[in-house]
Amino acid sequence: MAGVITTLKVQTNHRERVSVYLDGEFAFGVTLDVAAHLRKGQHLSDVEIAALRTQDDVDKAYQAALHYLAARPRSRAEVERQLVRKGHAPEAIAAALARLEERAYVDDEAFAAYWVENRNHFRPRSVAALRHELRQRGVDAASIQAATAAVDELAAAWSAVEGKLKRWETLTQDELAQKIGSLLARRGFSFDVARQITRRAWNELHATDAT
Numbered sequence: 001m002a003g004v005i006t007t008l009k010v011q012t013n014h015r016e017r018v019s020v021y022l023d024g025e026f027a028f029g030v031t032l033d034v035a036a037h038l039r040k041g042q043h044l045s046d047v048e049i050a051a052l053r054t055q056d057d058v059d060k061a062y063q064a065a066l067h068y069l070a071a072r073p074r075s076r077a078e079v080e081r082q083l084v085r086k087g088h089a090p091e092a093i094a095a096a097l098a099r100l101e102e103r104a105y106v107d108d109e110a111f112a113a114y115w116v117e118n119r120n121h122f123r124p125r126s127v128a129a130l131r132h133e134l135r136q137r138g139v140d141a142a143s144i145q146a147a148t149a150a151v152d153e154l155a156a157a158w159s160a161v162e163g164k165l166k167r168w169e170t171l172t173q174d175e176l177a178q179k180i181g182s183l184l185a186r187r188g189f190s191f192d193v194a195r196q197i198t199r200r201a202w203n204e205l206h207a208t209d210a211t
Helices: 046-069 074-085 090-102 108-122 127-136 141-148 155-161 171-184 190-204
Strands: 005-010 017-022 027-029
Touching: 017 127, 027 046, 046 090, 074 090, 108 127, 108 141, 127 141, 155 171, 155 190, 171 190
Parallel strands: none
Antiparallel strands: 005 017, 017 027
16 A cells, blocks of 8 residues: 555545545545645655554544534543444544543543533532433543532522522412422432422512511
8 A cells, every 4th residue: 555645635525634645546534734744756655654544533533522522511431422423443532532631622520510510500400410410421430529519409409499489479388399399309309408498488489478
């Protein structure tokens, strides 16, 4: 497969990639950065070609990972599973993940903190539920513990309920307890937490009744 580079051509549909032709025939593609170190007339040995192809496999896996991370932060395991699903070679995946971690694009401790903060803000859950979600995403135990250690379950449960109180103000105490209990159970909160939140909700809804 050794040969002489006869053409270096930017790909029409992928402007960040360059097609390499050896002895007049397409051989493989590389990134613009790699192509900058190649030139027409350069002889490439079998070893050099293999190295360039390996590097390109890693670059493809890395770019695929960046695309996957664009939507939101991901755990290391999530990125790895995605790259496996997309058919990237194990060696390329390992090298791409190493590059991502080196550049802090993948950081399980930071991801766990992000996940907990996001949940607490938009859809509060119990500590047990948060830990289960993070385990499902392959986050290590230490990172999970660090991210959930400061979670205030009563505050999180109240946050989950508070915005719905207005629509529940005509319910009886038993009906209110059922609504709150069902909601908090789905979020992983205990019966005791639901009981305390129900008492607080009832008192807030009917505070004016006692005056």
